[in-house]
Amino acid sequence: MEQDSARRSVAMLALCSALLFMAAPASLASTAPVEDGLLSNGDFESAPVGGFAKSASVADGASSVPDWTINGTVELISAGQHQGGMILIVPQGDHAVRLGNDASIGQVVQVEKGSEYAITFSAARTCAQLEALNVSMLGGVSQTVDLQTLYNIEGWDAYALAFQATDEEAHIQFMNPGMEDDPTCGPILDNVAVKKLFTPDKPKDNVVINGDFEEGPWMFPNTSFGVLLPTNLDEQTSALPGWMIESNRAVRYVDSDEYKVPQGKRAIELLSGKEGIISQMVETTPQKEYSLTFTLGSAGDSCQPPMAVMAFAGDQAQNFHYSPMGNATSQSANVTFTARAERTRVAFYSVYYNTRSDDHSSLCGPVIDDIRVWGLNAAAGLKASIGLVLGIVAVVGIVLF
Structure with missing residues (x-):
């Protein structure tokens, strides 16, 4: 019995050793x-x-x-x-x-x-x-x-x-x-x-993904030129999660270490006029009214005025000139639109081709940040409808009178 027990112990030891040996290459290779x-x-x-x-x-x-x-x-x-x-x-x-x-x-x-x-x-x-x-x-x-x-x-x-x-x-x-x-x-x-x-979750009451631009590519410290994002037409695989660069010129990803950023740590500087377009398809409900808001600012890189952004939301387009009040370095902008489909395109580009005042060969432009799209609530919609009805009644009354 003792010999059988000893043999079983040796066999078990050999089996364990064999298993460890077999596992070792995988462990070393990982x-x-x-x-x-x-x-x-x-x-x-x-x-x-x-x-x-x-x-x-x-x-x-x-x-x-x-x-x-x-x-x-x-x-x-x-x-x-x-x-x-x-x-x-x-x-x-x-x-x-x-x-x-x-x-x-x-x-x-x-x-x-x-x-x-x-x-x-x-x-x-x-x-x-x-x-x-x-x-x-x-x-x-x-x-x-x-x-x-x-x-x-x-x-x-x-x-x-x-x-x-x-x-x-x-x-x-x-x-x-x-x-x-x-x-x-x-x-x-x-x-x-x-x-x-990492693709950020959609914030509450905002259908835009990564609208604050806080998630993006690696940026080298102590680099005053940001990171260029060249053309990329696939929002599913983008160095700026959620966003596409539609045009044949790049936009610049900037951070608050070297630039003025309206909110948070990072933002986008629009370069090259219409040749630098950033866009996103957001989920919407057809015939529902929405508001697109964003912050418009200056990067603080001596960019020569005038600076302006063209903002698109569905079939609406509006031009916003950078003209902050007082000591402010940024301003808010808003576009109201009615969704026509289950996905609506929001997009931005710089109206002008801007260069720096201290370096006329360096491209620059306005900065955008904190982009939000949310549906207007029922009360706002009802208020707008009542206002429209009252306006029609007033016009009809004037005509009849």
């Missing part, structure tokens, strides 16, 4: 999803094997740019580096990468399947006017960002795009789709960060 902020070596400040070169170094092989996989001609550049008579722009820090013709650089990150993420990155062009960056999340979306328009005098801008994770890994890749005659041309990439997005 990796926590990426945290909000810079990707690993997302600022390209980690030195490659042998250190940084004094001049542009052509990356060759997967390990030449730590934590990134490259394809084609990718150069590590340094701040202040010259190319002919031109100084190469490094958006932040001391180093960045430049992508040659048809070259790409990518990184695999762990994500939560089904969740939405925003990718923020800084980009600049070099010597070609029509340079662009194609940003793809394999298994997700692919979008080309046009770098032709510069929104500030520094020569670079920060952008944000969004994707939904279709697996537990996302391969984020940046590619130069251009084929320039001069192989030393090509866009510069720096400061690649990620942030998991």
